[in-house]
Amino acid sequence: xxxxxxxxxxxxxxxxxxxxxxxxxxxxxxxxxxxxxxxxxxxxxxxxxxxxxxxxxxxxxxxxxxxxxxxxxxxxxxxxxxxxxxxxxxxxxxxxxxxxxxxxxxxxxxxxxxxxx
Amino acid sequence: xxxxxxxxxxxxxxxxxxxxxxxxxxxxxxxxxxxxxxxxxxxxxxxxxxxxxxxxxxxxxxxxxxxxxxxxxxxxxxxxxxxxxxxxxxxxxxxxxxxxxxxxxxxxxxxx
Numbered sequence: 766x767x768x769x770x771x772x773x774x775x776x777x778x779x780x781x782x783x784x785x786x787x788x789x790x791x792x793x794x795x796x797x798x799x800x801x802x803x804x805x806x807x808x809x810x811x812x813x814x815x816x817x818x819x820x821x822x823x824x825x826x827x828x829x830x831x832x833x834x835x836x837x838x839x840x841x842x843x844x845x846x847x848x849x850x851x852x853x854x855x856x857x858x859x860x861x862x863x864x865x866x867x868x869x870x871x872x873x874x875x876x877x878x879x880x881x882x
Numbered sequence: 883x884x885x886x887x888x889x890x891x892x893x894x895x896x897x898x899x900x901x902x903x904x905x906x907x908x909x910x911x912x913x914x915x916x917x918x919x920x921x922x923x924x925x926x927x928x929x930x931x932x933x934x935x936x937x938x939x940x941x942x943x944x945x946x947x948x949x950x951x952x953x954x955x956x957x958x959x960x961x962x963x964x965x966x967x968x969x970x971x972x973x974x975x976x977x978x979x980x981x982x983x984x985x986x987x988x989x990x991x992x993x994x
Contacts, residue, residue: 769924771924774922798980807987808970808987808988809987810972810985812982856925866980867913867930867932868913868915868930868978868979868981868983869915869940870915870925870927870974870983871927872917872925872926874922874923
């Protein structure tokens with residue numbers, strides 16, 4: 766069974782600085798997606814970024830980028846030029862692309878990010 | 883286009899009471915999922931459905947039942963609520979198995 770681990774329950778960053786959130790996962794599959802979701806206090810689940818495992822190039826979305834290390838099964842999220850609106854809970858998630866795929870996401874425990882003005 | 887709508891948004895139950903959470907989507911999605919979110923545990927899959935009339939167990943199905951009689955609706959039932967079921971419940975749906983997931987805004991349930 767696949768697992769996702771976020772070992773940082775809480776992180777803080779100064780506004781305009783850069784912060785990296787860590788995520789590791791365990792799987793025996795070779796084909797899968799990885800995601801980062803943002804959950805602000807409104808509880809809304811917002812997709813931040815997605816990475817296909819077969820792509821070697823790291824995904825980027827504006828100020829958000831990932832460091833995907835497939836062999837190490839590591840998927841960290843870097844937020845550059847942090848803004849007050851980035852304060853939220855961040856979840857790392859895994860989605861299988863195998864033959865028994867049901868589309869479900871497997872989530873990590875979450876990291877609460879505080880942004881200090 | 884409402885997307886994924888969860889009803890109710892908040893609910894307080896006494897131990898032993900029953901209730902049904904409704905998830906409705908208007909996007910003609912095939913796949914629907916129920917998750918629960920607890921502090922320090924992320925979101926865990928309760929049950930899911932890969933199409934109208936189908937349901938399957940997820941990671942934490944005990945104490946819950948589901949039904950998908952209509953494609954647009956996925957119901958989550960608690961027959962006899964327990965304090966351990968105090969949680970925030972999320973519904974999600976996707977058009978196809980690898981399509982992006984759309985989430986509802988959650989239901990906060992407290993069982994006293």
